[in-house]
Amino acid sequence: MAMAMMNRRQFVQTAGMAAGSAWLAGCEATFSGLENLEGPDAYSVSILGDTHFDTEPESVYHSHYDESNKWAKIQHEEFRRNGEMWRARCRELLASSARLAHEQETHFILQLGDIIQGDCDHVPTHKKMLDDCIRMLRAPYPAALPFLTVVGNHDFRGKGAWDAYFQFAEPFMSREIGKAVKYPAFSFRQGKDLWVLCNFEMKDLNPIADLIDADPAARRVFLVTHGPFTTFDTGGSYRWRLGGRKDCEASRPRLYETLSRRHAIVLSGHTHTTCFYRHANRFGGFSEFTVNSVWAKPELATATPIQDKAADYGKFGLGRVPPEKRADYVRELDFFRPGLKEYFYNNGAGHYRLDVSDAAVTMAFYPGAATEPARTFKLA
Numbered sequence: 525m526a527m528a529m530m531n532r533r534q535f536v537q538t539a540g541m542a543a544g545s546a547w548l549a550g551c552e553a554t555f556s557g558l559e560n561l562e563g564p565d566a567y568s569v570s571i572l573g574d575t576h577f578d579t580e581p582e583s584v585y586h587s588h589y590d591e592s593n594k595w596a597k598i599q600h601e602e603f604r605r606n607g608e609m610w611r612a613r614c615r616e617l618l619a620s621s622a623r624l625a626h627e628q629e630t631h632f633i634l635q636l637g638d639i640i641q642g643d644c645d646h647v648p649t650h651k652k653m654l655d656d657c658i659r660m661l662r663a664p665y666p667a668a669l670p671f672l673t674v675v676g677n678h679d680f681r682g683k684g685a686w687d688a689y690f691q692f693a694e695p696f697m698s699r700e701i702g703k704a705v706k707y708p709a710f711s712f713r714q715g716k717d718l719w720v721l722c723n724f725e726m727k728d729l730n731p732i733a734d735l736i737d738a739d740p741a742a743r744r745v746f747l748v749t750h751g752p753f754t755t756f757d758t759g760g761s762y763r764w765r766l767g768g769r770k771d772c773e774a775s776r777p778r779l780y781e782t783l784s785r786r787h788a789i790v791l792s793g794h795t796h797t798t799c800f801y802r803h804a805n806r807f808g809g810f811s812e813f814t815v816n817s818v819w820a821k822p823e824l825a826t827a828t829p830i831q832d833k834a835a836d837y838g839k840f841g842l843g844r845v846p847p848e849k850r851a852d853y854v855r856e857l858d859f860f861r862p863g864l865k866e867y868f869y870n871n872g873a874g875h876y877r878l879d880v881s882d883a884a885v886t887m888a889f890y891p892g893a894a895t896e897p898a899r900t901f902k903l904a
């Protein structure tokens with residue numbers, strides 16, 4: 525491990541200098557870093573899904589927005605949605621998550637990407653949006669908790685935003701984890717467990733399988749990806765996921781087998797839904813859980829399922845996929861369908877807590893700003 529060779533404080537100072545002080549704003553507290561082979565056998569994680577941080581009025585972050593963008597109408601609707609939900613509801617959701625982290629032992633915070641809306645079209649504004657967001661999200665939690673986020677498509681959306689995001693994210697995550705990390709995929713050890721984070725739009729999935737295979741002794745394997753690995757049942761954008769692009773079709777079977785042999789747990793976001801998938805197959809099996817904190821309407825504080833039977837997997841989305849894409853959609857569903865044993869899909873938003881131990885891994889779902897879980901899923 526690189527950190528074993530370098531004093532962690534020296535590393536943090538190095539990473540901080542490389543990043544520039546403005547980029548580490550929001551993490552001034554003292555962090556020890558997560559990378560730790562001697563971590564606890566049991567631990568808990570506060571989890572937030574997509575947050576799409578933004579604010580009112582639109583001019584704060586979007587005064588340079590290029591109105592010639594062909595998606596302008598949709599994106600302005602998103603700015604309005606974000607501004608409205610961050611006025612109060614999402615702040616209450618955040619406060620509830622943080623309150624639980626104060627009341628119950630919590631090891632780190634994990635956000636599943638699309639942490640910001642993006643669409644600034646101006647690098648200093650994009651950087652400020654990221655900086656404001658990290659400060660705001662972590663402020664209510666206990667000060668020493670590491671804060672992890674994985675890259676989502678909105679995080680680098682806009683002119684100059686790709687470089688702006690990764691110049692922020694890699695030093696920031698290196699500091700939080702306590703070891704130098706680099707996309708498209710990287711890993712760290714939390715005690716007995718291996719955690720892998722990736723850019724879900726990567727063109728080749730082998731780097732993820734390589735990271736998992738390189739640590740055969742890990743007790744549990746967690747894969748954190750903004751776009752789900754399992755084909756999701758929400759309609760037309762079903763290929764916009766980890767392994768969904770054509771380039772990935774050659775490497776996807778290996779990752780499926782690797783995750784299955786290790787009984788891995790995939791954590792994802794992106795679809796603005798709360799979903800649970802349990803796969804069992806000839807290699808073993810794995811679970812995936814998709815989280816969502818885009819509390820866009822009050823009624824989305826719900827744990828009522830839209831689908832909760834594996835036999836119904838794919839039925840909801842089929843009618844939303846254009847006819848010319850349906851055969852492809854069914855093929856993508858069929859990659860996963862034979863091994864799908866449990867399925868839960870709802871459009872709820874909220875916050876979540878992951879509890880990891882020798883005995884089990886569970887995910888508790890707190891709809892909206894709930895302080896009690898509405899439903900707890902056994903992931904392993």
Ligand SMILES: [Fe+2]
Nearest residue numbers: 638676677794
């Ligand atoms: Fe997304």
